[in-house]
Amino acid sequence: MKRLVLTRPEPGASDSAIKAAALGIETLIMPLFEIERVSWHAPDENAFDALLMTSANTVRHGGPDLHRLRRLAVHVVGATTAEAARLAGFSVASVGGAGVDVLLAGLPRGIRLLHPGGEDRTPPQAHGAHITPIIVYRAAPLAPDPAALASLAGTVIALHSRRAGQRLASLVADRATISLVALSPDAAADTGPGWHHLAIAARPTDTALLALAAELCLESDQ
Secondary structure: OOOEEEOOOOOHHHHHHHHHHHOOOOEEEOOOEEEEEOOOOOOOHHHOOEEEEOOHHHHHHOHHHHHOOOOOEEEEEOHHHHHHHHHOOOOEEEEEOOOHHHHHHOOOOOOEEEEEEEOOOOOOOOOOOEEEEEEEEEEEEOOOOHHHHHOOOOOEEEEOOHHHHHHHHHHOOOOOOOEEEEOOHHHHOOOOOOOOEEEEOOOOOHHHHHHHHHHHHHOOOO
8 A cells, every 4th residue: 555645734734634544545744834824904894795715724824804804704615614714703605615616606796705815826717706815824835854755755645736736846856656646737737747647636625635545545556
C-alpha cells in the first residue's frame, strides 16, 4: 500500500487524515502553508444581498469584522464551510457541493455578494452575480522537514489548491515514482511534468479527492 501525503494547511490536513484512515489509507501530514489572519474592515452590509464563503478558513480567521456581517445570509461551498458558518451564528441560505461555479449558477442573476476569503484564489465564474472579493486571511509558506521531503518516493500526494501544486513543484525534483491527486483541474495546472501519475477528482470535494487517492494508494505497483 502506498502512503498518502496531505499538503493542505491545518486543521484541514488533520480532517482529511481522519477521513483517509476510515478508507484504510496510511497518511503523512506535510502542510505546505499555514493560514494567517490579515487586518481588514467590513464594508457597509447594506451594499450586499449575501455573503459568499468558499472556505471554512474565512470563518476561522475572519475575526470581529466578519461577525458584524451576520445579518447577511451566506451561500457556501462545502459541508465543512457550512458547519463552521452555522456555528459562528450565520444563516446558511445554500450549500454548494460541486464547487463555487455550480453554486453561483443557481443563484439569482444580479445578486450582490461579498466574498471574504484568502489572498490567493482564482476568481469564480460570476454567472450574473456581482461579486466583491475581500481578503481576510493568507496562506504563508512553510518549509517542510527535509526528512519528510526525502521520504516522498513512492507516495501519492493530495493537492487541494493551485498554489500547493506550484509549491510542491518547486520543492520536488525527483518525481518519477510520485503520483498526484488534485482537487480540480486548477489545482493540477502548475505541477509541471515528470510525475508518475496525475489524476483529478471527479468532483471538487475532499471526499471525492480522497476516494481517488484511495484507488491509487491501494493499487499494486506495475
